[in-house]
Amino acid sequence: xxxxxxxxxxxxxxxFGKSYRAGWSAKxxxxxxxxxxxxxxxxxxxxxxxxxxxxSTTLKALAGLLRPERGEVLVYGHxxxxxxxxxxxxxxxxxxxxxxxxxxxxxxxxxxxxxxxxQDRTLARIEQTLEWGGLRDAGPRRLGTYSKxxxxxxxxxxxxxxxxxxxxxxxxxxxxxxxxxxxxxxxIRDLAAQGKAIVFSSHLLxxxxxxxxxxxxxxxxxxxxxxxxxxxxGSARVESPEPSRLEQLYLEKMGSHG
Amino acid sequence: MAEFPHxxxxxxxxxxxxxxxxxxxxxxxxxxxxLLGMIGAAVVVGALALREFNxxxxxxxxxxxxxxxxxxxxxxxxAALATAQLFFSEIQGRxxxxxxxxxxxxxxxxxxxxxxxxxxxxxxxxxxxxxxAALLAVRAAQLEGAVVGWTALAxxxxxxxxxxxxxxxxxxxxxxxxxxxxxxxxxGLILAVVAHLRSFVGEGGRFGWIKVWPNLALFDAESVLAxxxxxxxxxxxxxxxYWAVYALVFIGIAxxxxxxxxx
Numbered sequence: 001x002x003x004x005x006x007x008x009x010x011x012x013x014x015x016f017g018k019s020y021r022a023g024w025s026a027k028x029x030x031x032x033x034x035x036x037x038x039x040x041x042x043x044x045x046x047x048x049x050x051x052x053x054x055x056s057t058t059l060k061a062l063a064g065l066l067r068p069e070r071g072e073v074l075v076y077g078h079x080x081x082x083x084x085x086x087x088x089x090x091x092x093x094x095x096x097x098x099x100x101x102x103x104x105x106x107x108x109x110x111x112x113x114x115x116x117x118x119q120d121r122t123l124a125r126i127e128q129t130l131e132w133g134g135l136r137d138a139g140p141r142r143l144g145t146y147s148k149x150x151x152x153x154x155x156x157x158x159x160x161x162x163x164x165x166x167x168x169x170x171x172x173x174x175x176x177x178x179x180x181x182x183x184x185x186x187x188i189r190d191l192a193a194q195g196k197a198i199v200f201s202s203h204l205l206x207x208x209x210x211x212x213x214x215x216x217x218x219x220x221x222x223x224x225x226x227x228x229x230x231x232x233x234g235s236a237r238v239e240s241p242e243p244s245r246l247e248q249l250y251l252e253k254m255g256s257h258g
Numbered sequence: 259m260a261e262f263p264h265x266x267x268x269x270x271x272x273x274x275x276x277x278x279x280x281x282x283x284x285x286x287x288x289x290x291x292x293l294l295g296m297i298g299a300a301v302v303v304g305a306l307a308l309r310e311f312n313x314x315x316x317x318x319x320x321x322x323x324x325x326x327x328x329x330x331x332x333x334x335x336x337a338a339l340a341t342a343q344l345f346f347s348e349i350q351g352r353x354x355x356x357x358x359x360x361x362x363x364x365x366x367x368x369x370x371x372x373x374x375x376x377x378x379x380x381x382x383x384x385x386x387x388x389x390x391a392a393l394l395a396v397r398a399a400q401l402e403g404a405v406v407g408w409t410a411l412a413x414x415x416x417x418x419x420x421x422x423x424x425x426x427x428x429x430x431x432x433x434x435x436x437x438x439x440x441x442x443x444x445x446g447l448i449l450a451v452v453a454h455l456r457s458f459v460g461e462g463g464r465f466g467w468i469k470v471w472p473n474l475a476l477f478d479a480e481s482v483l484a485x486x487x488x489x490x491x492x493x494x495x496x497x498x499x500y501w502a503v504y505a506l507v508f509i510g511i512a513x514x515x516x517x518x519x520x521x
Contacts, residue, residue, distance in 0.1 A: 063359040066520035083361050087264050091359040097351030101287040113276045114360045116264060158356055168359075194459075 008051060010166050010197030011039040011062060016070030018057050031057040032221045034071065039199065039214060041165070044192050046208035047201040049218035055201035056094060058218075059170050060243065062199065063091040070215035075166055087115075090164035094171045100144030104135055104154055107143060108161055114160035129157035132187060132201045134180070148175040160191065167191055185211055209233070264361035273339045273362050277370025278377065285340055285378040294339075295382060302389050305386040306397075318394055318404055320469075325390035326414050326479045329383055333422035333427060338446035341375050341429040346439035355521060365513035368430060372509055375426045380419055387415035409488040414479035416494075421477035427508030434515035444501035450474070460517040 002054055016035040018222040019028040032054040039045045047055040060066045061073045064081025075085040105126060112122040130139045133153035138146065146154065159167055172188075186213050186214050188198055202208050208215060209229055216226040225232065285291060305324035306334060348354040357367060398404040429446025436442040452468065457475040459465050477497060482489050 031285065060521060063355070065355060065359060083264050083363070086359055087361045089359055093352040093355040096353060096356065098356075099284055099348075099352050101284060110276065110280055111356060111360070114273055114357060114362050116272075116361065118268060157358070162360075231438075 017070035041155040043213040045214040046212035053218040088165045090159035092159040106138040125149040278373035281374025282377040301328040330417045337425040342439040342443035345433040383419040414482040417477040434512040
């Protein structure tokens with residue numbers, strides 16, 4: 001990954017460090033320590049590690065929701081959080097809750113407006129993302145009636161609505177059923193094929209192994225190991241991940257059940 | 259990819275308007291809004307039952323004063339509680355993350371929140387003002403020779419709106435650094451009380467510094483209604499200017515503090 005011009009990297013974390021104040025005391029808790037990672041366009045990076053290992057903090061720093069205490073965080077050469085960087089980013093927070101009084105379509109319309117999508121393209125794009133999320137019929141329904149999985153799919157839809165160059169997904173498979181997870185896997189590979197960079201955090205190691213071009217395992221805020229699955233596991237990523245036998249049976253039954 | 263430039267005043271205006279409309283839409287669906295609106299309306303109508311206890315004032319003035327007091331009181335409650343609730347519902351549900359990771363400046367978000375709540379308070383004030391006007395019209399028709407100062411009533415309602423929107427501004431400042439809606443609304447109400455009592459602070463002394471805080475007694479709507487003539491244009495402009503300065507200061511402080519905030 002070395003030798004590229006800086007602006008070619010979709011994501012650059014250079015010695016990134018972040019601590020949090022522990023309540024009112026002067027003590028601080030180190031969330032991420034001296035993390036250096038780079039990701040090119042068209043690649044998928046999976047952040048793995050136990051709870052509290054710094055995955056969400058890293059994603060939030062890339063999204064501009066928090067500032068690095070040490071080091072640099074760059075998105076296509078722009079400091080993360082700057083207006084230029086945020087214009088290139090789509091972000092799915094962990095377990096989002098959206099305004100219950102809006103319909104799915106209205107919420108996406110609001111997001112599209114904030115991302116300055118042109119009005120004539122907005123409606124087509126909203127339909128496209130609703131279609132992808134399997135939410136086309138639920139589009140006119142109020143979000144208060146959505147299930148957890150539907151909210152998660154809507155969260156994914158708003159993250160890719162404005163066609164961002166960098167997609168950041170915090171636990172994207174959380175709350176999704178097996179069909180939703182397979183659709184998510186396909187979406188991530190499709191986005192990467194379109195040249196977008198994707199960074200996601202996950203506890204699902206099999207999913208990460210199938211999808212990622214780069215893996216980074218964090219522990220207590222430190223980078224334990226990073227590299228491609230081939231480097232780390234001695235085998236290349238599976239290009240077209242097949243559903244497991246149980247998943248196949250489940251999908252069959254769901255299909256026959258309508 | 260987004261097609262419009264993200265910088266520039268027109269883009270800022272568009273995003274602020276979107277956040278404001280979204281906030282207003284959410285505010286209108288709050289149970290709190292319906293509850294305070296209904297109680298406020300009941301209190302205004304209750305003035306008819308209490309008019310025997312008007313301590314010698316003219317009946318129409320009593321109804322007007324009582325109604326304007328209800329707008330001020332319930333408007334203050336609505337301003338503090340709705341501002342805090344609308345702000346924290348988005349932060350705690352992480353929906354705000356989906357907004358703040360887009361090319362939306364923090365001041366645009368805060369200004370949008372303020373304008374949205376100001377819109378809610380405008381609707382509240384207009385609805386209550388119309389109810390007071392209806393009561394006054396009915397009683398004026400029943401009482402011989404009674405005259406209602408409609409212009410004065412409209413000005414008094416406008417003054418009440420200026421007052422309660424400043425309470426929303428104060429609460430927004432607290433929201434920008436507070437950790438919970440309960441704390442923010444409580445602190446917003448305390449700051450509103452301080453702003454009401456500020457006119458009693460004498461020159462100099464230990465509490466002289468409180469004079470930097472806005473004086474909400476300047477928007478005394480009852481005195482506007484009591485006057486025989488509608489307030490002069492210079493008085494109204496003076497109050498509007500005073501309001502505008504403090505509204506901008508509150509939005510500025512809230513935006514600056516919120517800019518430093520991490521999630």
